[in-house]
Amino acid sequence: AQTVTQSQPEMSVQEAETVTLSCTYDTSESDYYLFWYKQPPSRQMILVIRQEAYKQQNATENRFSVNFQKAAKSFSLKISDSQLGDAAMYFCAYRSAWGGSQGNLIFGKGTKLSVKP
Amino acid sequence: GAVVSQHPSWVICKSGTSVKIECRSLDFQATTMFWYRQFPKQSLMLMATSNEGSKATYEQGVEKDKFLINHASLTLSTLTVTSAHPEDSSFYICSALRASGGYQETQYFGPGTRLLVL
Numbered sequence: 001a002q003t004v005t006q007s008q009p010e011m012s013v014q015e016a017e018t019v020t021l022s023c024t025y026d027t028s029e030s031d032y033y034l035f036w037y038k039q040p041p042s043r044q045m046i047l048v049i050r051q052e053a054y055k056q057q058n059a060t061e062n063r064f065s066v067n068f069q070k071a072a073k074s075f076s077l078k079i080s081d082s083q084l085g086d087a088a089m090y091f092c093a094y095r096s097a098w099g100g101s102q103g104n105l106i107f108g109k110g111t112k113l114s115v116k117p
Numbered sequence: 118g119a120v121v122s123q124h125p126s127w128v129i130c131k132s133g134t135s136v137k138i139e140c141r142s143l144d145f146q147a148t149t150m151f152w153y154r155q156f157p158k159q160s161l162m163l164m165a166t167s168n169e170g171s172k173a174t175y176e177q178g179v180e181k182d183k184f185l186i187n188h189a190s191l192t193l194s195t196l197t198v199t200s201a202h203p204e205d206s207s208f209y210i211c212s213a214l215r216a217s218g219g220y221q222e223t224q225y226f227g228p229g230t231r232l233l234v235l
Contacts, residue, residue, distance in 0.1 A: 033222060043155075043208060045226035091160060095224075104151055105212075105224055107160045 002027045004094050006108035013082045014116050020067075021077045021111050023092030031097035034068065034075045035105065040088040048090070051075065053097070079113075087115045120144050121213050123227035130201055131235055138196045138230045140211030146191035147213035151224065152184070155208045167194040201234045208232075 003026045013019035025034070036048040051059045051068050058066050063083075067076045079086055092108040120143040130136050140150055148169045153161040165186050166174040173186035183205075185197040194213075198205050208231050212224040 035223075037226075042228070043210075044228045045161075045210065045212070047223065047225065050223060104163055104166055105161075109160050 002029070002032075002094050002096070002106050004092055004106050004108040006090075006092055006111050008111045009109070010112045010114070012114045012116060013079070013086075015082055015084060017082055018078060018080045019082055019113065021079075021090050021092075021113065023075045023077070023108055025073050025075065025092075025094050027073070027094065029096055033095045033097065034066075035093040035095070036064070036066070036075075036077045037091045037093060037107075038086075038088045039091065039110075040085075045091075049077065082115050084115050084117060087113055089113075118144075119213075119215050119223070119225040121211065121225045121227040123211055123230050125230060126228060127231040127233075129233045129235065132202050133200055136198045136201055136232060138198075138209055138211070138232075140194045140196070140213070140227050142192045142213040142215075142225070145213070145215050147194075147215065148191060149214040150188060150194040151212045151214070152186060152194075152196050153210045153212070155210060155229075157208075161210060164196075198232065201232070203234045206232055206234045 005024045032053045034051045038046045038048050049059050049061045049064050063080045065078045089110045089112050091110045093105040095105050122141045124139045150167040152164045155161050164179045167186045167188040169188045175181045188194040210229045212226045
């Protein structure tokens with residue numbers, strides 16, 4: 001069975017600085033997707049970024065980028081120029097490449113990010 | 118973008134009553150939707166996978182007779198908590214799987230429903 005581990009329950013960053021959130025996963029599959037979701041105090045889950053395992057290039061979305069190390073099964077999220085609105089719970093998630101009922105997400109326990117003004 | 122709505126956003130009910138929560142994908146069709154439960158300061162726990170036109174698949178430990186799921190169309194799934202009790206109080210979140218390029222790739226989440234059973 002696949003597992004996702006986020007080893008940092010809480011992180012803090014100064015506004016405008018850069019922070020990296022860690023995520024490791026375990027799987028025997030070769031084809032899968034990885035995601036970072038953000039859950040602000042409103043509790044709405046928001047997709048931040050996604051990565052296809054077959055792609056070597058790291059995904060980027062504006063200030064958000066990932067460091068995907070497939071051999072090490074590591075998928076960290078870097079937030080550059082942190083803003084107050086980035087404060088939230090961040091969840092790393094894994095999904096098998098096969099869709100349908102096997103396409104459910106496996107979540108890590110989350111990292112609570114605080115942004116200091 | 119991909120928008121998923123949930124209704125109601127919050128509900129308070131008496132113990133023993135049933136509560137229905139709707140999940141709609143507003144701008145895309147979703148053959149698969151998921152229902153999660155989230156306790157305070159915890160991650161999301163998958164309850165069941167809802168497939169349009171067929172029976173839902175429940176995770177181990179989730180009572181299918183208590184949490185009834187219906188996925189009657191490609192844009193609507195409903196979760197009914199039957200004979201609700203205070204221990205069913207929680208935050209329920211749905212998500213819809215949006216297909217892209219022949220693969221069902223990304224889940225988009227609804228805003229959640231807070232249920233309080235008195």
